[in-house]
Amino acid sequence: MTDFTITFQPDNISIKVEEGTLIAKAAQDAGVFINNLCGGEGVCGQCRVQITGGKIDRDDQSRAFFSEEELAKGYTLACQTKVHDDLDVLIPPESRIEGAQIMTGESDRSSATGAAASEEQPSGPLVRKVYVELPEPTLEDNMADVERLFRGIRKILGWHQYEITLPCLRKLSEKLRQNDWKVTVSLAREIERYRIIDIEHGDTSMEPCYGLAVDVGTTTVVAQLLDLGKQQVLDVDGTHNMQASYGEDVISRMIFACGKGGLDPLHAAVIRNINQLIRNLTSRNGIAPEAIRAIVAAGNTTMSHFLLGLSPCSIRLEPYVPTAYIYPQISAREVGLNTHENAILETIPSVASYVGGDIVAGVLASGIAESEAVRGLIDIGTNGEIAIGNKDWLVCCSASAGPAFEGGGTRCGMRATKGAIEKVQILNGAVQYQTIGNFAPRGICGSGLIDIIYELVKNRIITPDGKFHRKLSDPRLTFVDDIPQYTIAERDETETGDILVITESDIDNLMKSKGAVFAAIKALMDYIGMPFDQLESLYVAGGFGSFLNIPKAVAIGLLPDIDREKIQFIGNSSLTGARMCLLSEAAMEKSMTISRSMTNIELSNYQPFMDEYIASLFLPHTDRRLFPSVDY
């Protein structure tokens, strides 16, 4: 077969591929990120690229997304176009997934271990170093080396069951005798036992023992590097989930994994992600990847399955049963992570197919499970997950909210990365907006969309059922093929040179999303027979970046109308919970308890949810009594 060279711009990255390779595949292999909402099915049109050199053949599916002008300029779909020539491929701004500006939730290094609501004192990290000085054996005290070592550790840590890996046992004799019976052991805790995973000469217990807390999100993967001994966050980094090449949301990726694509590429992608974060974090902190001795990962149930290489195929089919909710503690090397040879990987347990370890971590981080009063957590992403409870009981549910709040499903939506419009105000027909990083706008992220909906209804540009006032005279309101749209940013303001708009169909999607989230909260509160105002706190987590306008989110009916002081945006609570489990045995045990004790209400079959959902498709709601404070 002939090989062709594909060069991607603006990054000027080249790769040689075989004839017939899809451009999207070539980009993926080259490490170039291209938007891809539908998983390569050619139906979302997000992977548009411009061929600026070389010849291509386009089929009808590829042509359907473009105007004649665009086709003349060389636009095509990367996921549908095969390579038959050397190509120069320009990835336009709207198709790019940028590596920068990933919201790490707790990107301030000084935030250290300070958690959202209540992070309890750690009772011992997942891996700890213990320095032991052993008495030299004599004829009277002649127990074997390993029993002598266990005895020495017991004097320090108390009575537990101890184990040792075969590689450590093999070097034990020499390690003890070459260093005058003084060694430092690294101990990993398991259920009801500790395992020795490393032995070092002398006292290295004051040298850092490194661990990694990882939030394996559908969109982004974020990791914190920690000094486990000092209980200190050293650094944080995030990257786009490379699985995006196989589909934007978990459902597309499951379809890919359970179809001809197979599980391996998705498993490999998330491992590559974490290894990249390990590389970044260790190199800029001057340590070796082999110094990392423990990893705790939190992710939704599907992401956790991809991480461990477990089949997720049964998750998306009724009755929505995954392979596991509680995952075995394994060797990090067993899944290909580049760490210490005996490092362990612990994955926070899930509750249900659509209520994962990220929510368990969030409940842990927000302190709901220790609270006397009833508190709630809402994690808004492609799925909206809700957990409510206190120290005695916990209920949860998940509703498919659609990708609207994460930048999908709307004409100009994008994720909360640089150039995204995150705040919007409309005053006397003038639109004021603010973008992430103050760059020229490239699209609108979730928090911007919430603001827009609020402003449109507040300014009576749309009606409470989400339709534009057709007779309104406003130069920003235009019609394309009879569908009304409202201009947020003009052509000359944007990076792409295209206008940024919100269409009636976008508003419809956003109302469905906010309706699903609210209906889920309402159904869950009704299930437990409790009015909203009895919630002492409501924590909101999700991929909104660093900003979410709570009053506007209430006013559009996304969040319940309770005292604004009670609602708190806590950012990446999944990462916080993962870090807590890395640092504290009690937190890890608590996460097990949370996962076991939380009652999941399966909404897909729950009639009250369906009723609430229909009632929620209004701004703020068909039942205004639920939103007494809303002033429009």
Place this chain on the structure above:
Amino acid sequence: MTDFTITFQPDNISIKVEEGTLIAKAAQDAGVFINNLCGGEGVCGQCRVQITGGKIDRDDQSRAFFSEEELAKGYTLACQTKVHDDLDVLIPPESRIEGAQIMTGESDRSSATGAAASEEQPSGPLVRKVYVELPEPTLEDNMADVERLFRGIRKILGWHQYEITLPCLRKLSEKLRQNDWKVTVSLAREIERYRIIDIEHGDTSMEPCYGLAVDVGTTTVVAQLLDLGKQQVLDVDGTHNMQASYGEDVISRMIFACGKGGLDPLHAAVIRNINQLIRNLTSRNGIAPEAIRAIVAAGNTTMSHFLLGLSPCSIRLEPYVPTAYIYPQISAREVGLNTHENAILETIPSVASYVGGDIVAGVLASGIAESEAVRGLIDIGTNGEIAIGNKDWLVCCSASAGPAFEGGGTRCGMRATKGAIEKVQILNGAVQYQTIGNFAPRGICGSGLIDIIYELVKNRIITPDGKFHRKLSDPRLTFVDDIPQYTIAERDETETGDILVITESDIDNLMKSKGAVFAAIKALMDYIGMPFDQLESLYVAGGFGSFLNIPKAVAIGLLPDIDREKIQFIGNSSLTGARMCLLSEAAMEKSMTISRSMTNIELSNYQPFMDEYIASLFLPHTDRRLFPSVDY
């Protein structure tokens, strides 16, 4: 480098080796066994070979062992002679280690699980198959696959902690769904938990689940193939321990391993041994090696260290501390055994550096630890190990007996293999003997030597202090360099064409060996303050083959003079104990209890033992009151 071809006779096995390779190394690589007592130091003269084709250079060390006549015939030491030519090497009978006639202890296939003294009803084998039919998940019963599987197993096996290996978890979803939720799992038991190590479609619980019990002896490695479900011994096979190339006894091998040779070759040798036994046993029973799911091994402390690849170097130095007495349960593949990918290897725990898992297995097999009355076990090999006790207490000790009873350290000694003289009677100056397999005699094994000593003293050919009556007129008594020797087999009777004799120095060695064993028993009985006649039973184990003349062993002062009915030869009790642990959880737990509760008396520093040893260097003993029944 030039390669030369070495052909070993009588087996006609050829191998190509580099110039300068030692003949002993070439033999080892070719899989040809040559005697080697000193571990290749050129000091024992046991590896004598005859070069019948090709040229060699001999150094003085090699020449010193041979007469001019022998040198002319091409005799040399295999461990000292390097290859500089194509060679034909004849291994004479006295230097051969034959593969046949390994004493497997329980070679009768019909013996099944019938053990020596008391083998309790198994409470569950190390690995068992369980067939489970799971209810298909519904929206109401929607636990994850693995929790559903655990629930199904708990219904059958009761409440335990269950775990699963990552490879099994990865295929679980597909295994359950492709087979209508009916699967057979293989469960390995660990301390307080069970681990799923295999999942098969449908009901295969009636198909055998295979296990291997292995006695890793210093001289021979013996393995039994078992059907764990039916608790049935299917076959047995034995092979010489290939470590013999690195030294005949454990001390030589430790010196090799802890010197320039390193641990790896010794570890690899015993793994090759077991893999060879697995190959033999599985191929002749028509099963795949991958069908073996569990192995239990018993060996002395040094052998157990070699098996697991642990450093034994501290064992032979005061205070005689090994790396471990209790060994971790590991994956059999982790040490290179050719089994099922998740098969487990359990090694029976040791008590002390010179009281190993073989003795723990022997105590288990002989039922001493469950007995109301006090019983004893003597395992006679290069070390004599003694354990005494009952259900409430156990003491043990080990004495270096020397290799005399295993065929080393005497002029014509050999191991209990074919052609060995195993029974001897002297009547009116005529010697009658019987050889193993009724072959022409090649040497004298331990039981034959015991008989000879008895017959010599009984017939007043030697005095009770082991010296020949110098003035005796007996044609069998001759003098070589003034050292008296007694002819057991004449030149025309033997396979080698050399006479088989016993020399005064042989008798001296044997008296030291029997003295050490008896002194150890006596010192141990005195330690617990109990006369011999209060022993209800005394079990004798060891490499004597199938035969040991108990009355003669008592009469020379090797065994104590108690009621002959109380003394029972039980053969390979190490193998029996290993099998019991493979078949029964209770037995494995018992072996842990035995290893933890047995008190080891370190004789090397114990004055009463030294006194007893000096007093025992007489036939039967300096204190005749200890042997009232002895009639000479």
